[in-house]
Amino acid sequence: MSENEVYALEVRNIVKRFPGVLANDHVNFNLRKGEIHALLGENGAGKTTLMNIIYGLYTPDEGEIYVDGKKVEIQSPHDAIRLGIGMVHQHFMLVPVFTVAENLVLGAEPTKGWQLDLKAAREAVRRLSEHYGLEVDPDAVVEDLPVGVQQRVEILKALYREAKILVLDEPTAVLTPQEVEELFVIMRELTKRGVSIIFITHKLKEVLAIADRITVMRRGRVVGTTTPAEATEESLARMMVGREVVLQVPKGPAKPGDVVLEVRDLKVEDERGLMAVNGVSFEVREGEILGIAGVQGNGQTELVEAITGLRSAREGKVLLGGVEAPFRRPRFLIEHGMAHIPEDRQKHGLVLSYSIADNLVLCTYYKPPFAHGLQRNQQAILENARRLVKEYDVRTPSIFTPASALSGGNQQKVIVAREFSRPVRLLVANQPTRGLDVGSIEYIHKRVVEMRDHGAAVLLVSAELDEIMSLSDRIAVMYRGKIVAIVNAGEVDKSQLGLLMAGGQLQPA
Amino acid sequence: MSTPASYANPKLFWKRWGGLIVTTVLILAAIAYYYAREPHVTEAVLASTLRQSVPLVLGALCGLIGERSAVINIGIEGQMLLAAFIAFMVNVWTGNLLVAVLAGVFIGAVLGLLLAFMSVTLKIDQIIGGTVINILAIGLTGYFYQVGLSAKGKLNPIPLGPLAKIPLIGPVLFDNPPITYAAIILVFVVHYVLFYTPWGLRTRAVGEHPRAADTLGINVYLVRYVNVTIGGALAGLAGAYLSLEAVGSFDRLMTNGRGFVALAVMIFGKWTPLGSFGAALLFGFATALQTQLQFGGKINIPPQFIGMLPYLLTIIVLAGFVGKARPPAADGIPYEKEG
Ligand SMILES: Nc1ncnc2c1ncn2[C@@H]1O[C@H](COP(=O)(O)OP(=O)(O)O)[C@@H](O)[C@H]1O
Ligand SMILES: [Mg+2]
Numbered sequence: 001m002s003e004n005e006v007y008a009l010e011v012r013n014i015v016k017r018f019p020g021v022l023a024n025d026h027v028n029f030n031l032r033k034g035e036i037h038a039l040l041g042e043n044g045a046g047k048t049t050l051m052n053i054i055y056g057l058y059t060p061d062e063g064e065i066y067v068d069g070k071k072v073e074i075q076s077p078h079d080a081i082r083l084g085i086g087m088v089h090q091h092f093m094l095v096p097v098f099t100v101a102e103n104l105v106l107g108a109e110p111t112k113g114w115q116l117d118l119k120a121a122r123e124a125v126r127r128l129s130e131h132y133g134l135e136v137d138p139d140a141v142v143e144d145l146p147v148g149v150q151q152r153v154e155i156l157k158a159l160y161r162e163a164k165i166l167v168l169d170e171p172t173a174v175l176t177p178q179e180v181e182e183l184f185v186i187m188r189e190l191t192k193r194g195v196s197i198i199f200i201t202h203k204l205k206e207v208l209a210i211a212d213r214i215t216v217m218r219r220g221r222v223v224g225t226t227t228p229a230e231a232t233e234e235s236l237a238r239m240m241v242g243r244e245v246v247l248q249v250p251k252g253p254a255k256p257g258d259v260v261l262e263v264r265d266l267k268v269e270d271e272r273g274l275m276a277v278n279g280v281s282f283e284v285r286e287g288e289i290l291g292i293a294g295v296q297g298n299g300q301t302e303l304v305e306a307i308t309g310l311r312s313a314r315e316g317k318v319l320l321g322g323v324e325a326p327f328r329r330p331r332f333l334i335e336h337g338m339a340h341i342p343e344d345r346q347k348h349g350l351v352l353s354y355s356i357a358d359n360l361v362l363c364t365y366y367k368p369p370f371a372h373g374l375q376r377n378q379q380a381i382l383e384n385a386r387r388l389v390k391e392y393d394v395r396t397p398s399i400f401t402p403a404s405a406l407s408g409g410n411q412q413k414v415i416v417a418r419e420f421s422r423p424v425r426l427l428v429a430n431q432p433t434r435g436l437d438v439g440s441i442e443y444i445h446k447r448v449v450e451m452r453d454h455g456a457a458v459l460l461v462s463a464e465l466d467e468i469m470s471l472s473d474r475i476a477v478m479y480r481g482k483i484v485a486i487v488n489a490g491e492v493d494k495s496q497l498g499l500l501m502a503g504g505q506l507q508p509a
Numbered sequence: 510m511s512t513p514a515s516y517a518n519p520k521l522f523w524k525r526w527g528g529l530i531v532t533t534v535l536i537l538a539a540i541a542y543y544y545a546r547e548p549h550v551t552e553a554v555l556a557s558t559l560r561q562s563v564p565l566v567l568g569a570l571c572g573l574i575g576e577r578s579a580v581i582n583i584g585i586e587g588q589m590l591l592a593a594f595i596a597f598m599v600n601v602w603t604g605n606l607l608v609a610v611l612a613g614v615f616i617g618a619v620l621g622l623l624l625a626f627m628s629v630t631l632k633i634d635q636i637i638g639g640t641v642i643n644i645l646a647i648g649l650t651g652y653f654y655q656v657g658l659s660a661k662g663k664l665n666p667i668p669l670g671p672l673a674k675i676p677l678i679g680p681v682l683f684d685n686p687p688i689t690y691a692a693i694i695l696v697f698v699v700h701y702v703l704f705y706t707p708w709g710l711r712t713r714a715v716g717e718h719p720r721a722a723d724t725l726g727i728n729v730y731l732v733r734y735v736n737v738t739i740g741g742a743l744a745g746l747a748g749a750y751l752s753l754e755a756v757g758s759f760d761r762l763m764t765n766g767r768g769f770v771a772l773a774v775m776i777f778g779k780w781t782p783l784g785s786f787g788a789a790l791l792f793g794f795a796t797a798l799q800t801q802l803q804f805g806g807k808i809n810i811p812p813q814f815i816g817m818l819p820y821l822l823t824i825i826v827l828a829g830f831v832g833k834a835r836p837p838a839a840d841g842i843p844y845e846k847e848g
Contacts, residue, residue: 052847055724057723057724057847058847076726077723077724077725077726078726081725081726087724089724093718093720093721093724093725094718094721095713095714095717095718095721095722096717096718096838097713097717097838098710098713098714098717102710105710106710106711106714106721106722106725106727107711107714107722107725107726107727108725109707109710111707114706115705115706116705116706116707116709116710157725
């Protein structure tokens with residue numbers, strides 16, 4: 001490209017300080033017209049902060065922003081919208097009880113006289129969704145929609161405001177692999193129509209698949225800019241983390257022992273009374289990892305909740321070490337050696353408003369050494385916290401910090417520290433690395449394999465095929481509430497698993 | 510709870526409106542039955558039902574436009590009380606009823622602004638903010654109230670020509686004093702604004718997901734200020750109703766818990782103006798019935814028990830019959846801007 005190319009967007013020397021953190025440290029970044037520019041970085045690298053500055057939500061302490069080569073002041077989202085910048089936030093900014101049409105026009109409503117013109121709003125949804133091939137029903141209420149469709153609504157919102165620059169902040173974190181594919185199609189379509197896209201993620205494969213250019217951030221700084229042609233997963237991971245990262249955790253062959261968890265003919269209903277788990281049986285032995293693969297929403301959540309004592313089953317049994325485990329008695333299970341890394345770490349894994357120290361004794365606070373009779377033993381609780389924070393490398397200002405203040409990866413480390421610091425016979429890990437960056441994923445994977453090697457039985461549920469394939473010793477595939485196949489990990493490849501997950505059959509070799 | 514459903518699907522239509530239609534038919538049948546037997550008592554009870562419901566529905570409108578933008582107002586009682594007092598005093602000084610009403614509305618709005626300042630700008634706990642207003646109103650009215658003041662007049666019924674002559678309906682609906690008419694009109698105005706205008710859409714967005722509204726360039730603080738202040742004006746109108754229209758004078762603590770019952774009315778009405786109107790009529794009916802039973806002298810129950818009727822109804826309704834009412838998601842939570 002020529003020396004004095006006019007960029008759709010350029011930022012120079014952006015500095016943003018938060019109390020105790022230099023979130024953006026003289027950041028330079030530019031976006032060409034019609035390109036997909038991936039912004040890659042670990043959690044806390046400062047990506048969202050930079051985007052919030054561009055979108056007018058934060059004011060930078062230093063630095064300049066240029067749109068189409070002209071210097072601009074962006075004081076509020078209003079200014080950003082006016083300049084043609086649209087942003088799809090990491091946590092969706094949709095009003096759940098509103099319809100798609102209402103969400104679309106909010107803040108820039110079409111009117112007839114005094115009146116809100118909802119007909120025109122619906123029309124706008126139809127027109128835009130047709131024009132960009134983003135199918136969505138204007139009258140659907142947002143909270144009833146799957147996340148993938150909600151995301152389309154967010155994109156439509158930006159397009160309705162005629163965004164020429166679209167920021168997508170970790171759009172794939174909440175999507176299933178199929179939805180990610182659909183999103184990529186949409187992104188390519190948008191760039192063909194002249195939209196320039198900043199695509200934030202920490203998933204290396206996605207970056208290589210979709211980006212035109214890649215900029216990597218680490219600890220508030222831009223480390224460098226490259227292209228998919230020049231980069232590999234390994235090189236990108238090294239740039240992100242600042243050291244060599246093992247993407248595939250090494251593990252020896254399993255040495256299965258006695259059966260620890262046995263599930264027999266389990267049937268579990270979901271909230272709507274539908275049979276989400278419909279007759280499932282399997283067992284997990286000491287020293288092995290059983291992975292449950294499947295597209296999200298095929299009953300994995302309900303299965304795990306029944307096993308971990310959070311939900312009653314309609315029929316069937318769960319045996320833990322040969323003893324029948326009661327449903328909805330999590331404490332019984334915990335005392336019999338079950339550890340649980342829940343799917344939703346913020347809702348079920350932590351009490352967000354509690355300190356890290358208190359979160360670390362959630363399963364054991366009532367027992368010595370953490371309690372004497374009715375009284376808490378504060379000293380033991382704090383000592384425990386100091387030791388675990390160090391051992392599990394939780395990055396936190398202090399053990400008194402509320403869990404809500406930690407990044408996702410560090411929250412997950414708190415959960416892992418708590419669960420692994422008890423004697424564990426069975427580990428149930430549901431989506432243990434969802435939303436985490438490579439460094440944290442590497443860490444969690446190592447710990448899980450370590451757990452297995454110490455003789456625990458591990459039940460791993462994940463929608464990430466790579467994760468299932470790299471960790472599991474055996475793989476069970478779940479489809480529509482049933483386990484359709486259990487195979488040894490070495491004996492299938494990714495496409496065969498994908499086929500099973502979609503309800504297909506393996507051809508007999 | 511936010512938008513009128515589509516009417517295309519008859520099944521949906523009945524699911525949503527069936528209960529309401531059946532209830533209305535039953536109520537109309539009961540009225541017709543009693544009217545045939547005791548026309549004067551029925552007329553009196555119904556007219557009284559409507560008037561008793563006026564402060565409740567105005568209070569509920571105040572509460573709901575605040576809460577739709579996520580500010581809880583438990584100071585309605587105090588807003589009504591101080592407004593009733595000021596309206597009365599202005600009437601005593603000036604003898605001009607219109608000025609008196611406007612003074613009540615103005616004072617209500619000022620107290621609304623005070624609540625908005627405490628809860629939006631200072632981010633004080635909203636329950637405490639509302640309590641401050643209640644205590645302030647009780648203190649001020651108690652201190653400045655002089656026994657024996659009398660005003661020259663009160664707001665009298667204005668019959669609406671031939672409409673007022675229709676049997677039963679005329680005397681009940683078309684022969685009322687001005688604030689009662691105003692209250693009925695305001696129900697529909699607030700309904701229209703809340704569900705059919707951009708302002709209403711923004712208000713509801715701010716109450717459900719203020720950050721989303723903020724990212725779309727909507728001024729969350731401004732929306733809350735305006736709603737809570739207008740809400741205060743509505744509570745002020747309710748106060749003026751009490752001292753200028755219902756009674757014609759001021760008494761210590763004359764609001765008598767109506768500001769709190771109004772909150773129950775709002776919840777029973779699921780944070781909608783029309784629902785609140787229905788709920789207010791129900792509570793108004795309980796009060797009217799209670800009066801009728803006490804002074805009609807036909808049954809032999811101690812008056813204290815009969816007097817409990819409206820409050821009992823409040824408890825029963827709130828404890829059991831509210832159903833799946835869902836308050837605005839951000840209700841009561843101060844909004845913090847970032848960065
Ligand atoms: N509003 C805020 N107040 C204080 N610190 C913040 C705020 N937003 C972000 N930070 C801090 O700034 C750093 C960068 O965060 P962020 O931009 O969200 O990272 P990323 O999006 O790359 O994961 C983190 O250390 C984070 O804790
Ligand atoms: Mg982020």
